[in-house]
Amino acid sequence: MAADTAGAADAGGTTPTTPTTLEKRPRPDLSGVGNAPGSKKPDPIIVGDGITRQFGGLKAVDVDHIEIQRGAITALIGPNGAGKTTLFNLLTGFDVPDSGKWSFNDKSLERVAPYKVARLGMVRTFQLTKVLAKLTVIENMRLGATKQRGERFWAAPFAGLWRGQEKSNTERADDLLQRFKLDAKREDFAGSLSGGQRKLLEMARALMVDPELIMLDEPMAGVNPALKQSLLGHVKSLRDEGRTVLFVEHDMDMVRDISDWVIVMAQGQIVAEGTPDTVMQQQAVIDAYLGAHHDTDLREMDEKALEAEAEAELDAEAEEGKA
Numbered sequence: 274m275a276a277d278t279a280g281a282a283d284a285g286g287t288t289p290t291t292p293t294t295l296e297k298r299p300r301p302d303l304s305g306v307g308n309a310p311g312s313k314k315p316d317p318i319i320v321g322d323g324i325t326r327q328f329g330g331l332k333a334v335d336v337d338h339i340e341i342q343r344g345a346i347t348a349l350i351g352p353n354g355a356g357k358t359t360l361f362n363l364l365t366g367f368d369v370p371d372s373g374k375w376s377f378n379d380k381s382l383e384r385v386a387p388y389k390v391a392r393l394g395m396v397r398t399f400q401l402t403k404v405l406a407k408l409t410v411i412e413n414m415r416l417g418a419t420k421q422r423g424e425r426f427w428a429a430p431f432a433g434l435w436r437g438q439e440k441s442n443t444e445r446a447d448d449l450l451q452r453f454k455l456d457a458k459r460e461d462f463a464g465s466l467s468g469g470q471r472k473l474l475e476m477a478r479a480l481m482v483d484p485e486l487i488m489l490d491e492p493m494a495g496v497n498p499a500l501k502q503s504l505l506g507h508v509k510s511l512r513d514e515g516r517t518v519l520f521v522e523h524d525m526d527m528v529r530d531i532s533d534w535v536i537v538m539a540q541g542q543i544v545a546e547g548t549p550d551t552v553m554q555q556q557a558v559i560d561a562y563l564g565a566h567h568d569t570d571l572r573e574m575d576e577k578a579l580e581a582e583a584e585a586e587l588d589a590e591a592e593e594g595k596a
């Protein structure tokens with residue numbers, strides 16, 4: 274509770290500033306980067322080593338080396354239970370690893386609290402919890418300016434938390450609502466938004482602290498197909514304005530459409546990396562998905578597998594016919 278109280282005290286009047294070094298830059302060229310897990314990137318914004326997290330007998334995360342390229346959109350994919358969310362939580366300080374070190378902009382983030390991680394310019398989106406659903410859209414946005422104190426903070430008594438908040442927070446919130454076409458929903462309860470609008474709100478809220486790196490947790494989950502293109506456009510616009518994007522996603526169309534680089538996890542480890550065009554053809558990736566329970570849309574792969582199966586059956590029938 275002490276942390277929540279501290280959060281509340283600091284919430285009033287925080288200005289959503291980050292030592293922003295954002296600049297528009299050309300899309301990074303990753304054509305020369307190798308496909309081996311943990312491959313070196315030309316200009317990594319995150320570098321991690323030996324990151325492990327164990328739950329009982331299960332090693333949920335066991336990452337030898339990871340680099341995330343600055344200014345790129347990187348997708349983190351893998352079958353259910355691969356450790357993607359746990360890795361997200363570790364990198365952003367919402368969970369503590371058993372071992373490992375990692376840095377953001379060359380600054381070590383070991384044992385750095387989530388709100389400090391956000392202050393340094395690295396934020397993650399949160400799914401709209403029940404508590405947040407009962408707040409209006411603009412109230413959600415103002416909470417985004419409190420530099421992400423984590424879900425325990427969201428559960429703190431809200432009344433009066435932002436009483437003294439600066440005008441600039443509201444102005445920034447309104448600008449972002451306009452950009453994400455949520456301005457007409459300003460006073461609506463967040464719980465009344467559609468799936469796609471919720472995702473936009475999650476993104477807009479994370480941008481309140483003007484992050485250099487934004488981590489999106491399944492941005493396409495529950496989004497109506499009609500809204501998907503618009504959401505993809507918003508994610509691309511984050512990169513185009515110089516931000517780095519790291520996202521966890523099961524929607525392979527999205528992964529293919531917008532990623533510059535894909536990192537594949539399975540059983541806690543990074544098993545492959547590559548451009549979206551090449552990564553899904555790697556044997557380690559095929560093995561990871563086919564060897565695990567998954568709800569992922571791997572249509573191309575499934576189609577190939579089905580075709581091969583059908584051909585084998587036809588061959589077998591033909592052989593039988595000959596006999």
Ligand SMILES: Nc1ncnc2c1ncn2[C@@H]1O[C@H](COP(=O)(O)OP(=O)(O)OP(=O)(O)O)[C@@H](O)[C@H]1O
Nearest residue numbers: 328331332333351352353354355356357358359360
């Ligand atoms: N707090 C926890 N306590 C115990 N086990 C956990 C906890 N959090 C995660 N796990 C386990 O760790 C493994 C990795 O989970 P994680 O949620 O990181 O996977 P994921 O790749 O994000 O999966 P999904 O795509 O289904 O969200 C899973 O086996 C999960 O059951």
